[in-house]
Amino acid sequence: MKAVEVKVLLKTLPKPRMLEFPGVTDTRGSLYFVEARNHVPFDIARVYYINDVPNGESRGWHAHKTLQQALVVLSGSFEVELNDGEQSFKFQLMKANQGLYLPPGYWRGINNFASGSVLLALTSAYYDPDDYIRDYDEYLAWRRQGQIGTGSLHAD
Ligand code: TYD
Numbered sequence: 001m002k003a004v005e006v007k008v009l010l011k012t013l014p015k016p017r018m019l020e021f022p023g024v025t026d027t028r029g030s031l032y033f034v035e036a037r038n039h040v041p042f043d044i045a046r047v048y049y050i051n052d053v054p055n056g057e058s059r060g061w062h063a064h065k066t067l068q069q070a071l072v073v074l075s076g077s078f079e080v081e082l083n084d085g086e087q088s089f090k091f092q093l094m095k096a097n098q099g100l101y102l103p104p105g106y107w108r109g110i111n112n113f114a115s116g117s118v119l120l121a122l123t124s125a126y127y128d129p130d131d132y133i134r135d136y137d138e139y140l141a142w143r144r145q146g147q148i149g150t151g152s153l154h155a156d
Contacts, residue, residue, distance in 0.1 A: 008137040011018045014103035016089070016106065017100075018091065019098065019100070020049055020097055020099075021033065021034050022097075030096065032097050040122055043124060044123070045123060046125065048120075048123070049074070050121075057111075058109055062111040062134045064105075064133075065104060065105070065132075066104045067123055067124055067125055067128075068130055069123045070106065070122045071091060071100045071120075072119070073096060073098070073117065074115025076115070077113075077117060078112055078151050080093065080100055080110050082102075082108045082112075083107040083142070085143040105143075
């Protein structure tokens with residue numbers, strides 16, 4: 001009997017999910033709020049925002065090794081496309097009380113910005129260029145390394 005090494009692609013990435021933020025609407029308009037560790041599942045270290053995206057442009061085709069984010073549409077709408085190396089998912093953000101929780105590890109892009117859209121990102125860490133993977137082939141290699149479990153199978 002000889003031992004054969006088995007490599008298994010573990011689908012262990014935490015799942016992205018839509019978040020709903022509390023808000024108060026009255027005759028003066030709407031107010032929404034987001035509390036760290038309460039309405040997003042991390043401590044907020046940094047906020048960035050994106051506006052003035054020209055028609056047809058897309059942003060953010062990269063992955064983060066550790067960063068957690070919540071993407072919020074303050075105005076307009078956009079679509080977030082996620083890829084885990086095997087499958088793609090799309091999320092449409094169009095309501096100011098919605099956010100998309102984005103765990104680390106996904107290849108992601110943002111596109112189909114409606115004219116005048118404003119994207120707010122709440123993030124778990126300061127800007128760190130070393131946390132980025134900006135090349136899709138590199139991302140796939142990283143996924144294979146980082147998410148692979150090895151085991152032994154005994155075969156005759
Ligand atoms: P980039 O990653 O290209 O934006 P996107 O992911 O939306 O396509 O970032 C644009 C520039 O802004 C790049 O030079 C890095 C810089 N930047 C910071 O300095 N701090 C930040 O918090 C972020 C998000 C980007």
